[in-house]
Amino acid sequence: MRRKDLSEPALGALLLLPAALLLLAIVVYPIATLFWTSLHAVDNANPAAGEHWAGVENYTRAFDDGRFWHSTLQTAIYIAVTVPGALVVGLGLALLANRPFRVKWPVRLSLLLPWALPLVFAGLIFRWFFEYNTGVVNDVLGRLGAEPLQWLSSPTLATAAVCIAIVWKASSFMALMLLAGLQTIPKSLYEAAEVDGASKWQQFREITLPMLRPAIFVALIFRTITAIQTFDIPYAMTGGGPGDATETLAMYIHKTTLDFLDFGYGSALAALMFVFSMVATSGYLRYTRRSVGRGADA
Amino acid sequence: MSPKAAPVTFNRRTMVWFAAIVVMVNGFFPAVWILLTSLKTETELIRSPITYLPEAPTLANYDTAFTAQPILRFMANSLVVAGLSTALCVLVSALAAYALTRLRMPHRNLIMSVLLAVSMFPLISLMVPLFKLMRELGLLNTYLALILPYAVLSLPVCTLVMASFFQDIPPDLEAAAMVDGCSRVGALFRIVVPLSAPGVFTAAILAFVNAWDEFLLALTMMNRVSMRTLSVGITLYQGEFAFPWPLISAALIIALVPICLLIAIFQERVVGGLTAGGVKG
Numbered sequence: 308m309r310r311k312d313l314s315e316p317a318l319g320a321l322l323l324l325p326a327a328l329l330l331l332a333i334v335v336y337p338i339a340t341l342f343w344t345s346l347h348a349v350d351n352a353n354p355a356a357g358e359h360w361a362g363v364e365n366y367t368r369a370f371d372d373g374r375f376w377h378s379t380l381q382t383a384i385y386i387a388v389t390v391p392g393a394l395v396v397g398l399g400l401a402l403l404a405n406r407p408f409r410v411k412w413p414v415r416l417s418l419l420l421p422w423a424l425p426l427v428f429a430g431l432i433f434r435w436f437f438e439y440n441t442g443v444v445n446d447v448l449g450r451l452g453a454e455p456l457q458w459l460s461s462p463t464l465a466t467a468a469v470c471i472a473i474v475w476k477a478s479s480f481m482a483l484m485l486l487a488g489l490q491t492i493p494k495s496l497y498e499a500a501e502v503d504g505a506s507k508w509q510q511f512r513e514i515t516l517p518m519l520r521p522a523i524f525v526a527l528i529f530r531t532i533t534a535i536q537t538f539d540i541p542y543a544m545t546g547g548g549p550g551d552a553t554e555t556l557a558m559y560i561h562k563t564t565l566d567f568l569d570f571g572y573g574s575a576l577a578a579l580m581f582v583f584s585m586v587a588t589s590g591y592l593r594y595t596r597r598s599v600g601r602g603a604d605a
Numbered sequence: 606m607s608p609k610a611a612p613v614t615f616n617r618r619t620m621v622w623f624a625a626i627v628v629m630v631n632g633f634f635p636a637v638w639i640l641l642t643s644l645k646t647e648t649e650l651i652r653s654p655i656t657y658l659p660e661a662p663t664l665a666n667y668d669t670a671f672t673a674q675p676i677l678r679f680m681a682n683s684l685v686v687a688g689l690s691t692a693l694c695v696l697v698s699a700l701a702a703y704a705l706t707r708l709r710m711p712h713r714n715l716i717m718s719v720l721l722a723v724s725m726f727p728l729i730s731l732m733v734p735l736f737k738l739m740r741e742l743g744l745l746n747t748y749l750a751l752i753l754p755y756a757v758l759s760l761p762v763c764t765l766v767m768a769s770f771f772q773d774i775p776p777d778l779e780a781a782a783m784v785d786g787c788s789r790v791g792a793l794f795r796i797v798v799p800l801s802a803p804g805v806f807t808a809a810i811l812a813f814v815n816a817w818d819e820f821l822l823a824l825t826m827m828n829r830v831s832m833r834t835l836s837v838g839i840t841l842y843q844g845e846f847a848f849p850w851p852l853i854s855a856a857l858i859i860a861l862v863p864i865c866l867l868i869a870i871f872q873e874r875v876v877g878g879l880t881a882g883g884v885k886g
Contacts, residue, residue, distance in 0.1 A: 316711055318789055319704035323716070326701040326760060333757040334723055337734035344734065400631065403624035412872060414625055417632025419868045419875060424636075425818040425836045428857055432635045435642070435850050443638060446655050479632065483879050536727045539820045543840060557729040557821075564733050565825060574733050581730040588725040 338581065345574035358571060365575035374551060375576060378559040384466060385473060385555065386534040392474040393530055394523065397481025402515075404482060405489045418486070421479035430543025433472035434459070437544075459545055462552035469541045469553050476540065477533070481526050488522025489515070528587070535584050556580055636861065643667070643854035650851060666855035670842070673852065676859055678831060679838030684863075686748055686823075686834055687816035690755035694812045695805060697756065698763035703793050705764070706771040707779070717765075724761035728821055736825050750826040751834070755819060759812035766811065766878050770804025771797055807878030810871050817864060835860050 313321070348361035369375045404414050421429070436444050437458035445455035458468045492515065500510045516523075538557040541547060547554035547562075554562075560580065564573030642650070643666050644659040670676055701720075705713055735754060736745075744750040774797055782792045798805055823834045833841070839860055842853045868875055 313789075315708045319708040319710040322700040322704035322708075322790075325697045326764070329697060329753070329757050329760065330723060333735070333754050334726060334731065337731050337738060338726070340737070341730060341734045344737070400628055403628050406621045406624045408621060408625060414628050415872050415876060416869060417629040419872055420632050420636060420865070422879070423814055423818070423864050423868045423875075424861070425820065425839075425864075427820045427836050427840060428860070429635070431839065431853060431857065432639055434848070435639070435854070436635075438848075438850075440653065441650055441655055441850070443655065449654070475631075475635075480879070483876060487876075487879075532725045532727075536729055538729065542820075557727075560729050560733065561821070561825070564736070570733065570737065577727075577730040577733045580727055584725065584727040584730070585722075588722055 341574050341581070342578055344570055345578045346571075348571040349569070361571060365572050366579075368572060369575055369579065374554075374559060375556075377551065378554045378556045381466070381553060382535065382537060382555045382557070385470060385537045386531060388470045389473040389477060389534055389537075390527060390530050392470065393477040393481050394527060396474055396478035397526065398485055398519075398523075400478060400482035401485035401489055404486055418479045418482050421476055422483065424476070426476060426539035427543045429472055429476040430540040433468065433475070433540070434544045437468045460549050462549060465545050465549060465553045469544055472540050472544060473534070473537065477530055481530065484526045484529075485519060485522050488519045492518045528590075531587050532584060535580070535587065636858075639854040639857050642850055643858050645851050647849065647851060666851045667859065669852050670855040670859055674838060674841050674856070675831065676835075676838065676856055679833055679835045680860070680863065682748075682827075682832060682838075683817055683835040686751045686755065687813050689748065690752040690759075690816045691809050691812040693752065694756040694759045694763050695767075695809050698760055698808060699767055699793070699798060699805065701760075702764045702767035702771050703797060706768045707776070707793075707797065720761045720764055728758070732821055732825055735822070739826055744826075746827055746829045746832045748832075751816075751819075751822060754822055755812075755816040758819070759808075759815045762815075763808035763812050766808045767801065767804050770801035770807075774800050803874060803877075806871075807874045810867065810875055811878050814864070814867070814875075 344358075345365055346361060346363070347358040348364060349358055400418065404418060408414055436442050439445060439455060439457055439459070442458070444458065448455060456464055458464045496514050496518075497510055500514060505513065536557050537555045538561065541553050541555055542558060545553045547558050551559075556576065557580070560573055560576045563569050563576060567573075641657065641659055644662040644664070645656070646661070646663055646665070649656060649660055704710055705716060710716070731754070739745050739750045778800070779792045779796050782796045783789065787795060818836060819834075820836045823837045827833055827837070830838075830841070839853075839856055842849065842856050
């Protein structure tokens, strides 16, 4: 009875409450403590004394930490390679999958499987592909007359191998999103272009790409946000090796916190990553607010 | 119909076949390759040049996969964690999506934006404080340590997917139910949710797959072998230096069965959900 008397905004607030509480407990509160912890340190000489206030010490330490810079650079390489890489491969797959197949499920499943596959599984499988003696990649290279490559023990090649695995794993999700975008393009546009004598390439450049722009943008942002956090695939493929060569910032944070148990420094690094990630997100939100805000009521 | 028709259809058909084969090889090759590997023996594996098809297919690796690690236990852990977090997530997101789409809410767009922003928080920056929190609460190595974060992880996408379905239900139906004495919340569960069952279902699948695949938190929160989830458990088959690939492959194939069944049965829903969450987000 009383529930009916609630005004709509009050009922709405009530319904949003569980979500808000979960977000507060699992996201907002932890992020707040992250920044707080990042301003503390444990004295190695006297660990029993617990954490003490350290100010920005952890952040200045990061500034002088070669491994932090290296893992950040490595993450930047993964972003720079796999974001455009997955876009190009994903677009290719989407264009191929957009053919008029009579039976649709095999193609759909072959895009869904890489998406549903856990990242660690992909990492393990590609590690197996890139094994020196028994891997299929070197076998194919051999058949093509090339020398086998030490994929996982050279820093450059290991980075390349990790990038290939990430692009494979990420491109199918990209393709699914772009495919949905492709299917919203009216056929009549292509028919009109055909009548005007436009070539396939012109149609792609003048119709497909512009019409796909919103889908491409969303897909790129998703990929960028995910790429910043790259962890599972290099963890399973190289364990960060050889040495620390393929280690990402996320892996370094994990190691600092859980292996070295240095929560203060780990939190400072994680806070830095949070900032990197929010910079990318804010650009995205600015874009969606501009495009969504116009159509929405409130 | 024109004299040109025949070669054109031939070309088009070849193109379609070519497209299908490229996409399918790309999607299935890794799974097929580990399936083949899982049927080989270690001795066949180290032969040079490598064999493609197993010469003497054996199921021995599957036997070992079940005994070397408690893989069924890993799978059960994953099922519990993914199942319960999905249930929690769908319930909470349904309420939120209802409030955001069917009620006159102030700051609706702001709330949506906050949800979107949260979905982009890097998990690794949550991992450190969540680990501390769960340790203080004594929840490490319990299902709850993963269920709660996973439910929150999928909350934004589930809310968006369900909101996009809730929007399409005519308000008259709800009004009629309320005239018949249904409360607003009653109308949500009796009218809106059943009518948008595909949307609720899609959201559930997305939440389930997200939870099933998650690795970082699972690695962090559960360090007891018996509590490992499948994604982490699968990495336990490797030794420190040795990678017994036929065994790892067999374990991977076993671990892939549930997820393959899920996407095979619900493929259309999954695709619809992914693109609803993506394109509208």
